Amino acid sequence: MKHLLFLIFAVQACLPGFAACDGRVRIVPRPAEVEELPGSFRLTPRTPVVITDEQLRTPAEIFARAVGKLTGTEPAVTAAPEKHAVTLQLQPGYEAEEYLLEVGRQRITVTASTPQAVLHGLRSLQQLVAGGEIPACVVRDKPTFAYRGAMLDVCRHFFPVEDVKTYIDILSLHKINKFHWHLTDDQGWRIEIKKYPLLTQIGSRRAETLVGRYDKNKEGVYDGKPYGEFYTQEEIREIVSYAAERHIEVIPEIEMPGHGLAALTAYPWLGCTGGPYAVWTHWGISDDVYCAGKETTFEFIEKVLTEVLALFPSKLIHIGGDECPKGRWKACPLCQQRIREEGLKDEYQLQSYFIHRIERWMHTHGREIIGWDEILQGGISKTANIMSWNGSDPGIKAAQRGNPVIMTPKWYCYFDYSQTSDPERYEPLGNTRYVSVRQAYRLDPCDRLTLPDQKRIRGVQCNLWTEYIADIRHAQHMVLPRMAALAETGWANDRKDYNDFVRRIPALVAVYKAEGYNYAPYLFEGIE
Template sequence: MSLFKLCVANLVTLFWVVVPAVMGANIIPQPSYVQEKQGTFDLAHNNNILYAGKHPEVNQIIDNFMEQVLGDYGLRLQANKSKKAGILLQDKKSLNEEAYELSVVANKVVIKASAPAGFFYALRTVNQLILADKNHTLLPCILVKDAPRFSYRGFLIDAGRYYLPLKDVKKAIDLAANYKLNRFHWHLTDDQGWRLEIKKYPRLTEKGSVRSNSAIGTWDQYYPRHYDGKEHSGYYTQDEIRDIVRYAADRQITIVPEIEMPGHALAALSVYPEYACSFYSSLDLMAGAGISDQVYCPKPQTFRFIKDILTEIASLFPGEYIHIGGDECPKTSWKQCEDCQALIRKENLKDEFELHAYFIQQVEKIAEGLGRKLIGWDEVLEGGLPLKATVMSWRGEAGGIKAAQLGNNVIMTPNTYCYLDYYQENPEFAPLAIGGFISLEQVYDYEPIPEALTAEEAKHIIGIQGNIWGEYVATIEKFEYMAFPRLLAIAEVAWSQPGNKNRELFISHLKKEFSFFQKRNVNTCREYFRPRIQGGWDSEKGMYAVTLETICPDADIRYTLDGSEPTVESDIYEGPVYLTENTCVKAVVTDKDNQILEAPTVKNFLVNKATGCTYTLSTDAWSLDWYPVKPTLFTDGVQGFTPSNYEWAAIASGVEIVIDLKKNTTVSGVRFGTMVAPINSTLPAKSMICYLSKDGKEFRQIGESTFSYPVYKGEKEIYHNYVKTEKKDGRYLKLVINGQTELPEDYPYPNALPSIALDEIEVF
């Protein structure tokens, strides 16, 4: 992207010329302009705050700030009407609403802003400067001029899957506000529950908020699915909604309520089934992740029902947006519904996709009549009919690019960068997540304005959002683990100009934030303080290399290779560690005082004659999840594990795998891992035939085995099979792996093509 294009595209709210921030300013998100000076301001002796401007709301902001610093640091500040106060807040009309200026000199702190938001953000910056001082009393002398890059800086809480108590929602709002996020996207309804009171339709919460149980494990871990047998319920009364709206507004956060339609609507249709395509006397809520085929039927009475609901929603949430979802809407029931087919003919629509767009158009008219703007996920564009809606681009960036080119405003939230319910550390040991993998650095490095857009089109990118979906997030502790610290990276991407971003600086600033999280009893992900262990073949040295790294600044890594627990006396990592045999690597991070910061990270590596070798497949392997299949997956030295599919791939029965052992090698046996997972239509391998060749053309059979397995017990399970071969020499090892040709009738998809799950191939 050209510098000119970046500058034009980023003039969302910024009006200052961007001057790179000084490297030492310990502030997240990084301000637009920072100038550090000599000296400090002592809050313990200059603790009076004065605001005499025209915005009475600022007094509440000051009260909240004083309460926070008292609770966090024991620092007592007081509001004062004397102009001799050490901290002065002054109106400056020329600044935009979210901008501020902060000047700290030895005897005075002056904050200037034009609106409550600017004063609020300035005090958030002051709070971070207090945190950075080890005694929490001194502010560095500094000049900050700051304004956000994007006007929409959001985070999502999914209460539809699991109700989150009001106090926990408030805690999440407090944490987000500390990093200048300003939109709380509240996902309140889904196939698993309805979470807000609608006076006109009481059954939505009387019954629609209650499900009899919840699914256990990943979507493919058990078959049949396992359930906890525990009722899950909860909803927010309208009085509670008003309370949380006020609470958020006091922290400059506007709530964007999401009421899902036409799909993800089973919670409503389970209690008002007359608004589905076919009348069912009973529809049960979903207990786990998934998508129901039951969706709203686009008939007049349905739109009256929706209008009634949105009318109450608009009375509760004063923000400009109502989010109506619009994503993942199966068309099955519409294709079978006489009313839907008649409507398609009447409105001269092409198909069910245009019917979907027609549905969104009707809801958009309702929202406009209520004085609200519509937001929808990028599927709202699929029908091709014109909409004014703001689009949330979640399936990558393609939807956002298309929307911006059409002239729609866009909020970027691609699942490849902004889905904070994905794993952030090694899935083998991390708390259960829905899948995927997005590291802290990946989030931070995201650039929300795609290069495919012109400068004019880029103006339609109004912000970015981090999403913490709730399929596997049942508590505030799990929410915090998934969100922090990655949500801070979202905040900096949303606020800071690209020229001011610095990943190394951001990561160093994070260290102080963990002390803040500790004060607030926030259950953060601690991967920051743990080593990352990776293994791979070093082709230059012809050996298997293990690398250790940590993003924690001013830290060492100590490790062991014999399975023992690392201590402060263990070897310090200084470069790649080379392995010649199966090895259990354990490592810890130690700080500058040689204190161990977290429990050890553990990783087992398999090193054998196949490790690091290339191979070819007669038919392509495919992913069992959304992880890409690595070209070295079967010989990378890492075994698969469950319940994650991270180190697994599926192959067809009868596939031939030819491994190039690099040189003539003595082969006496082969071992591999296989797995049973009915929901993935995978069965363990039935047999393997081994062939060996010196030239890759003429192969001779050297071994064959068939395998038997215990009776399937309902859970995904791994088996390790060994084939003893004749002891022969050769360079090219061909393995023919056979599986079942048909799936059992009691499998969920008995007519599907069976596959074999495979992880690591070992050669002896």
């Protein structure tokens, strides 16, 4: 009887509509439905990409360049109908990111209601191209979560414009649709603000940088080399436009009230003590934060944000809110006066006042805030988006009290953590906390939540903090292939299967190789 039941389940799993047991169709993230058909489509140097709507030209050109890297021949993009072609078409009736991919022996068609979803279909097709002959099939697909994000910290180490674009390309390949750009921190201010030029003239530069692993209990060794760059507003517009062409929304992060030492160094009146301050040369958490008792602090932040909003059309703006020590506020007469005048209980409620005030300003400008989960301290409005990084519990509590939540718990989603259990043996210098591909895949963003509360989970995000990551090659090594695991949770959380994921991922790795990405090999070498 046991063997009979196994046989029944095995047959069911290989029927149309089940993506798990398909032998030739290997796509990450896992599609909602796959039906394998007899035969295959042979892509030749003369096979064009046909667009039936001019809106589809950019997705077609992105795909054509990718095919060129895989096969050595970049297909032509044309509006002229062809028989043996990859044809892209827009039709009503699909959800915003839903697509239909049909591969026959003579023709491939990608159909969706939006150019974004057509590009998703082409990203799936890209992996099938990587496998050689394209197997005949029908793929029906759409994501589980609307928010699928990845963060890049450019404060600890700066990434030039072309490298940021490469990072965005990696996101697009994985159907990740939000680029969280961490632009300000204690170690550097990276965004040009014309109202306050010293933010980049002074705040973007540190005197030197720590060498080796940081230990707050030991005196470090430093390289003695001044370090610092920033993005002009023109460069930021260029990156936002580049991401938009790939249907990725760029969400800037301007840290407050903590992690603001670079700004305090440029304008010491922003702090409680008045300085002197210095842009930090090492990592960790600074005691010096924005003074919450001065009106001039809020005037500064609002003027900075006015320029930020002009550069970034995203509905969501990240305001940090994490790791804000309260010692300076406790000793500051102006902060204590603010607590008394506003009828606040303590410094935690002062932080809540700070965040509420910035959120109200954002609302008057048609935007919403995201904050790290510490913004829950002292109370927060139900409209604030909570990014849960201190494990899943803060996100669970926030969802239960009615807040929208993005799950990014560090033990699953921090990709600056080591990828193996023996990083000293296998990996470059870095954070020795451990998140393997398997562990990243284990994330269940809706765990322990009732169905109504699950609806408040907007999605998931992976984060790359760059204390030990100085260039794009190292960044690629840290996020690949773990980003594929995160992407599958974001896109296909309702149909995950780790063993099937491992079976499918070689097709995606073939794309990594064609693109020249420096992916980590540990998963494929059996090293965890």
